[in-house]
Amino acid sequence: MTAAEVRPAGEAMSVEEQPLGSARARAWLTLAVLAVAGLTFAADLQLTLGASAAPLYEIAVLLALWSPRRWFAVEVAGLVSLLIFAEGVLRAQSPEGSTAFNRAMMLLAVWSTAVLMVLYKRAEHALRERQREAQNYLDIAAVAIVATGRDGRVTLINRRGCEILGLSAAEVLGRLWIEDFLAPEYREQGAATLQRLLGGRAEPGLYDELPIVTASGERRTIAWRSAVTRDEVGRVTGVLSSGEDITERRRAEEAARAQQALARVGQMAAVVAHEVRNPLAGIRGATQVLSERLGGGAAEREVVRAVLDRIDALTEITDELLLFARPRPLRSSQVALRRVLDEAVLLIATSREHAGVAIEIEGRDVLLVADARLLKNVFFNLFLNAAQAMDGRGTVRITIGMVGRRVSVSVADQGPGIRPEWRDHIFEPFFTTRHRGTGLGLAIVKRDVEQHGGAIDVACPAGGGTVVTVTLPVDGARD
Numbered sequence: 001m002t003a004a005e006v007r008p009a010g011e012a013m014s015v016e017e018q019p020l021g022s023a024r025a026r027a028w029l030t031l032a033v034l035a036v037a038g039l040t041f042a043a044d045l046q047l048t049l050g051a052s053a054a055p056l057y058e059i060a061v062l063l064a065l066w067s068p069r070r071w072f073a074v075e076v077a078g079l080v081s082l083l084i085f086a087e088g089v090l091r092a093q094s095p096e097g098s099t100a101f102n103r104a105m106m107l108l109a110v111w112s113t114a115v116l117m118v119l120y121k122r123a124e125h126a127l128r129e130r131q132r133e134a135q136n137y138l139d140i141a142a143v144a145i146v147a148t149g150r151d152g153r154v155t156l157i158n159r160r161g162c163e164i165l166g167l168s169a170a171e172v173l174g175r176l177w178i179e180d181f182l183a184p185e186y187r188e189q190g191a192a193t194l195q196r197l198l199g200g201r202a203e204p205g206l207y208d209e210l211p212i213v214t215a216s217g218e219r220r221t222i223a224w225r226s227a228v229t230r231d232e233v234g235r236v237t238g239v240l241s242s243g244e245d246i247t248e249r250r251r252a253e254e255a256a257r258a259q260q261a262l263a264r265v266g267q268m269a270a271v272v273a274h275e276v277r278n279p280l281a282g283i284r285g286a287t288q289v290l291s292e293r294l295g296g297g298a299a300e301r302e303v304v305r306a307v308l309d310r311i312d313a314l315t316e317i318t319d320e321l322l323l324f325a326r327p328r329p330l331r332s333s334q335v336a337l338r339r340v341l342d343e344a345v346l347l348i349a350t351s352r353e354h355a356g357v358a359i360e361i362e363g364r365d366v367l368l369v370a371d372a373r374l375l376k377n378v379f380f381n382l383f384l385n386a387a388q389a390m391d392g393r394g395t396v397r398i399t400i401g402m403v404g405r406r407v408s409v410s411v412a413d414q415g416p417g418i419r420p421e422w423r424d425h426i427f428e429p430f431f432t433t434r435h436r437g438t439g440l441g442l443a444i445v446k447r448d449v450e451q452h453g454g455a456i457d458v459a460c461p462a463g464g465g466t467v468v469t470v471t472l473p474v475d476g477a478r479d
Contacts (some may be wrong), residue, residue: 043056056140178191340372
């Protein structure tokens, strides 16, 4: 049996195989059979010798095709036989009576049709049982199974595939798999793989990792193994693929790599602390002393100021490295969220560079258990990023909300937004889009939020700008 012969759960049956299951439908079918048989009987009695409406009895027998009962056609044939005999008896008393030969031929036709109908219903039942059995095998599989035709449309999907997509089989069947379900940036790769398979240029069990987009918009990474399906004469009819959801495995691997990277950063930070930070402090002090002793004019003082600025920039980088590599433990207490936000806003407001930025806070104050100092640094960094994204001009809107026992703080700016290719990397250590950035600010923010048992998400609305949302447990309990 080929993949296309197996019907997924939820797929609609064709008219020929759809049984009339309800009592009302069965009653209407019975009435239709009786009406056709009765009208045929009445019409046959009115016709003259040589003419007969008896062939219309075939319609009554054929109506049994829509009945869920296998022997219903035999019952209809029995009824028709009685009507034919009755018509023969009544017309035998008339000079225009019908011949016995005609009646015998009609009975033969009716019963032949009934027998064929029974055989058809038996074969249909057997096929449906095979389909159900095959579907049960597919549905207990722990992997997604998807079959597509040569045109790329889905012809089969099992229960696990539906669970991953978050859709029913009826919502998936007939749709273009690549265009409707693969992540946009992987559609070209998926189309190339499909053509390789259909063209016989790929080995059976071809392995590929292609992300899909679920009904909720979530991306899931699926490891696919694919092979072609063929008809009776060996022609390729489509592709059958089994897919394992490896999203969590890949996330765990990425987390492990991140931990390894953090360990290397920690080692580097120790070197920086002993070999760079302390000498920088000494160099800065010596430069200030030399500046005071040398005196000099405005040009000399400007040179010294530039040197001190460079030293301060290096010191800031080393401080960020140490902060990222050696986080201090939480010192939690009951904190008024609005006060933390106001203090972070004040740090931005006192900066001349961002004098053109207005920050508006909406929502009710919330008391939560948290480390006030770390939270202030979190929101200061987010406000600073928002102000820099707008080049120091515009409005940053902060919205406080509650979701159950968690508080959410959304920071929305009016900047150009984040490029799609950057969005998955903005929280990675050392990833930066600024000329003088260290790429550690948002990485520290994410770590501090997660240290509180919270989460941070980034969205870029179609209208422009960026919205960063931080959610935190009110009682300080980590999930």
